[in-house]
Amino acid sequence: QVQLVESGGGLVQTGGSLKLPCSSSRRSLGSYCIAWFRQAPGKEREGVAGISDVGKIYYRDSVKGRFTISRDNAQNTGYLQMNDLRPEDTGVYYCAIDLWGCTTVDGIPQVSGVDHWGAGTLVTVSS
Numbered sequence: 001q002v003q004l005v006e007s008g009g010g011l012v013q014t015g016g017s018l019k020l021p022c023s024s025s026r027r028s029l030g031s032y033c034i035a036w037f038r039q040a041p042g043k044e045r046e047g048v049a050g051i052s053d054v055g056k057i058y059y060r061d062s063v064k065g066r067f068t069i070s071r072d073n074a075q076n077t078g079y080l081q082m083n084d085l086r087p088e089d090t091g092v093y094y095c096a097i098d099l100w101g102c103t104t105v106d107g108i109p110q111v112s113g114v115d116h117w118g119a120g121t122l123v124t125v126s127s
Contacts, residue, residue: 022036031053033050033052047108
């Protein structure tokens with residue numbers, strides 16, 4: 001069983017930054033797509049960014065130029081660096097892995113492709 005653990009969420013002002021790590025102590029993440037999703041109150045979970053096992057990267061348009069996804073296979077950890085945060089970025093952020101490569105539509109990671117989820121970490125951006 002894969003156990004993913006996210007951290008790094010919190011309250012930040014508009015324009016601020018946060019970095020979210022995602023790690024697993026039970027399974028090597030190096031062979032899989034690592035993706036980040038978020039869910040705002042009352043809205044569906046949506047894909048934010050993904051990085052394949054060979055480093056191919058995907059972003060939804062609204063975060064391009066502000067968010068950076070990366071991975072450190074030696075540390076068995078994925079990261080989401082979020083800069084220039086906006087109130088509309090508020091939500092619970094989930095780390096996920098897709099065992100069969102990044103499942104995307106128009107470059108956006110899809111919930112349907114996720115095999116394992118983390119518990120999520122709350123990001124709140126105040127205006």
